[in-house]
Amino acid sequence: MDDLIPGLPDDLARECLVRVGFDQLPATRRVSRQWKAEVESPFHHRLRRTRPLLVLAQAAPPFAASGPAHKYAASATPASYRLVLHDVSTGAWAAMSPPPPFPGGRLPLFCQLAVVGEGPRRKLVVLGGWDPETWAPTAAVHVYDFLSGTWRRGAEMPPPRRSFFACAAAGESRWVFVAGGHDAEKNALRSAAAYDAEADAWVAMPEMARERDEARGVCVGGAGFVVLGGYPTAGQGRFMGSAESFDPIAWAWGPVQEGVIEEGLCPRTCCAAPGDGEAGTRMYMVRDGHVVAREVDGDAWRPVARVPDDARAMTAVVAIGDGRVVVIGSACHGAEQAVHLLSEDGSTSSWTRQPMAPEFVGHVQAACCVQV
Amino acid sequence: MAAPESGDGNNGAARMVTLISSDNTRFEVEAAAASLSQTLQLTILDGGGGGGDGIPLPNVDSATLSKVLEYCIKHAPAAANGGAPNATAVDRAELERFDNEFVNIDQSVLYSLIMAAHNLEIEGLQSLVAKKVADMIKGKSPMEIRRTLGFPDPTPEEQAEMNAHMLEYGWAYE
Numbered sequence: 413m414d415d416l417i418p419g420l421p422d423d424l425a426r427e428c429l430v431r432v433g434f435d436q437l438p439a440t441r442r443v444s445r446q447w448k449a450e451v452e453s454p455f456h457h458r459l460r461r462t463r464p465l466l467v468l469a470q471a472a473p474p475f476a477a478s479g480p481a482h483k484y485a486a487s488a489t490p491a492s493y494r495l496v497l498h499d500v501s502t503g504a505w506a507a508m509s510p511p512p513p514f515p516g517g518r519l520p521l522f523c524q525l526a527v528v529g530e531g532p533r534r535k536l537v538v539l540g541g542w543d544p545e546t547w548a549p550t551a552a553v554h555v556y557d558f559l560s561g562t563w564r565r566g567a568e569m570p571p572p573r574r575s576f577f578a579c580a581a582a583g584e585s586r587w588v589f590v591a592g593g594h595d596a597e598k599n600a601l602r603s604a605a606a607y608d609a610e611a612d613a614w615v616a617m618p619e620m621a622r623e624r625d626e627a628r629g630v631c632v633g634g635a636g637f638v639v640l641g642g643y644p645t646a647g648q649g650r651f652m653g654s655a656e657s658f659d660p661i662a663w664a665w666g667p668v669q670e671g672v673i674e675e676g677l678c679p680r681t682c683c684a685a686p687g688d689g690e691a692g693t694r695m696y697m698v699r700d701g702h703v704v705a706r707e708v709d710g711d712a713w714r715p716v717a718r719v720p721d722d723a724r725a726m727t728a729v730v731a732i733g734d735g736r737v738v739v740i741g742s743a744c745h746g747a748e749q750a751v752h753l754l755s756e757d758g759s760t761s762s763w764t765r766q767p768m769a770p771e772f773v774g775h776v777q778a779a780c781c782v783q784v
Numbered sequence: 785m786a787a788p789e790s791g792d793g794n795n796g797a798a799r800m801v802t803l804i805s806s807d808n809t810r811f812e813v814e815a816a817a818a819s820l821s822q823t824l825q826l827t828i829l830d831g832g833g834g835g836g837d838g839i840p841l842p843n844v845d846s847a848t849l850s851k852v853l854e855y856c857i858k859h860a861p862a863a864a865n866g867g868a869p870n871a872t873a874v875d876r877a878e879l880e881r882f883d884n885e886f887v888n889i890d891q892s893v894l895y896s897l898i899m900a901a902h903n904l905e906i907e908g909l910q911s912l913v914a915k916k917v918a919d920m921i922k923g924k925s926p927m928e929i930r931r932t933l934g935f936p937d938p939t940p941e942e943q944a945e946m947n948a949h950m951l952e953y954g955w956a957y958e
Contacts, residue, residue: 417917418934424898427910431918442926442946444935 416446426450430459434784435509438561452559457531462783464732466498467508467527467536468740469519470749471774492544493519496772500732500753503767512554513563518544520552526581526588527782528609534558535609536782537588539579540569549575549596555609558784570605570614572596578629578639580684586610587660589617589637592624600625600645604658620656621668623647628679632708633693636660640672641679651676673713674699684708685731686781696737698726703737703754717761722750728779738766740776748773801833803853809846810838813853817860822905843903848896851889855909858882863908887916891934 416425429450432440441448450456471491494517495508511517520541529535536556543550551573553566569590577593591604600623606615624642632638637658641651655672658665673679681698693708696716701724704713716737719726723741727749730738735756742749751766799815803824815833819825824839833839841849862879887894894913901910921929926946930938938946 418936419892419895420898424902424910424914427898427914428917431911431915432921433918436921436923439924439926439929440921443929444938444942445945 414446416450426456426459430456431461434465434558435561437559441559452532454531463499463501464736465782465784466500466730466732466738467525467780467782468496468498468728468776469493469523469525469778470496470772470776473771473774491775492516493521493523493777495519495538498751498766498772500736500738500766505769505772507771508556510561510563512538512556513565514554520544520550521547522576522777524577524579524590525778525780526579527780528581528588529586530584532559533586533610534782534784536780537566537581537607537609539588539590539607540574540577542575549573553607555612558782566607566609567612567614569607570616572601572603574601576626577601578624578627578642580629580631580637581609582631582637582660585660587637589629589631589658591617591620591629591637591639591658592627592642594625594645598645599623600643600647604639606660617658617663618665620665622652622654622656624652624656626651626678626680628682630682630684630695632657632684632695635693635708638684638695638708640682641677651678653677673697681726681729683729683731683737685735686733686783694731696729696731698729698739703729703739705756716756717754717763720750720752720763720765723752727776730779730781732781733783738779738781740779742775746775749776799834801828802838803833803849804838804840805844805846805849806842807846809849811846811849811853813857814860816864817853817856820856820859820863820906820908822907824904841904844900845896848893848900851893851897852900852904852906852909855886855912856906858886859908883912887912891920 416422417428429440437451441451470493472494495512497506497508512519519538521544523541524539526537527534528537535558538554541550542548551568553568554563555566556563572595574590574593574595578591579589581588586609588607588609589604592601594600602619602623604617604620606617608615620639623644624639627642628640630638630640635657637660638655640655641653643649643651653673653675654668654670656665656668677699683696685694694705695708696703696705698719699713702718703716705716706713719739722743723739724743725745726739726741728740732738737754739752739754740749751768753764753766755762800812801815801818803811803813803818815828819828827833827839862875894916898910898913901913920932924932
């Protein structure tokens with residue numbers, strides 16, 4: 413009666429349970445006390461065969477509900493964004509269920525996504541953005557727990573009301589960092605804050621050396637939270653090439669590094685490979701239609717591959733580990749999105765076009781990767 | 785005195801071994817197929833299982849063993865190619881089709897299979913059956929999972945705990 417599965421030795425039952433999909437965890441957790449203890453144990457999560465899953469903030473199809481009235485209404489309203497999951501290995505697409513608790517499931521425009529925590533503590537965090545009705549910036553934080561399969565409201569981002577900030581989570585730790593962006597008066601910000609996903613609390617961070625509006629944040633193994641580019645209030649949209657790194661152990665920013673990216677280049681395609689060790693120290697971005705890569709302590713970007721033509725108008729770039737990068741874009745602005753997977757193996761690289769589904773070709777405004 | 789037999793084994797005709805189930809049924813099978821089992825592989829490399837001697841498998845009954853061997857015979861050629869990096873897409877699709885049908889069986893047979901695969905250390909089979917059991921859980925509510933896997937009815941305490949969870953997390957997954 414205390415067996416994990418009646419009639420099976422526990423070690424074999426465990427072999428079965430580690431193969432249960434991440435989306436089944438919430439139900440499996442409620443089957444029995446033994447199952448709850450099992451799927452909540454870090455040991456179980458180490459045995460699980462994980463694979464990369466993309467979480468996207470994607471425009472819903474305009475004619476989701478058919479009928480002439482809806483079509484007429486849809487043409488008059490701006491795109492409404494929803495959370496979508498894409499399994500890179502199987503090519504499957506699905507709208508996230510349950511949807512985040514925004515009115516109508518509509519995400520704030522320009523919200524940020526981050527995945528934080530390890531194994532049973534893994535969470536997806538949706539931060540900030542603009543209210544899709546009023547376009548007012550929001551400080552709202554919503555947290556999805558992969559184990560319980562539920563959303564809850566997190567502690568709000570501390571003031572000022574921040575738009576277009578840099579944001580990244582240090583994969584295996586509890587921290588989601590935000591930095592820069594601009595306030596309600598369009599002043600570029602130097603301030604930063606850290607969200608503790610375990611304690612559901614915001615912790616103050618020292619200020620950066622420079623104002624950085626529209627900066628990009630990535631977390632890189634060995635370097636912590638790196639904020640790339642951005643521009644000061646007086647810069648009038650002219651992007652800087654410098655970067656600053658925050659060390660979560662020393663809880664301090666390092667010196668400004670000049671020339672990390674090209675001056676004048678928007679840093680929004682910058683991303684970093686997840687994971688520890690060597691793979692976790694690599695950054696990628698797209699420059700002049702090419703994916704380029706750089707080690708965090710290296711001194712130059714090296715070209716990796718040319719972006720396929722039907723993704724040249726890029727919207728999102730995500731490194732998913734093992735030398736693989738996903739590029740999401742379209743042939744031209746407003747066209748259907750294509751998703752391409754770049755695999756780098758030694759000196760060779762190759763592209764795979766991911767299978768698409770008609771409902772999931774909308775514009776992608778934010779993306780992150782979770783290993784589940 | 786064993787010269788004719790070993791001669792045959794080395795020239796063309798595949799070497800055969802005999803396995804004996806717990807209920808004393810003898811199965812003659814190609815050594816290459818039986819060697820998918822890490823446990824048997826060692827015995828076979830030492831020359832066991834040939835001629836009149838069989839390898840006794842006291843933990844595996846004949847119904848289960850015949851099913852295990854069906855799997856091994858089908859998978860042996862691909863395994864011989866070292867995981868078949870040069871296998872064609874057609875070959876792989878055929879194996880996948882076979883695997884899907886192979887595990888479309890009674891739960892009690894599945895359980896016997898996974899235990900046999902564990903004892904005999906046939907990694908591919910163990911993982912195939914474990915995946916099947918995991919798939920049986922897919923899309924089911926906690927109560928349906930309990931029924932599917934033959935759990936006893938929940939005690940009043942367990943039922944209360946399950947209900948408390950539902951109150952806490954809503955009915956999103958019911």
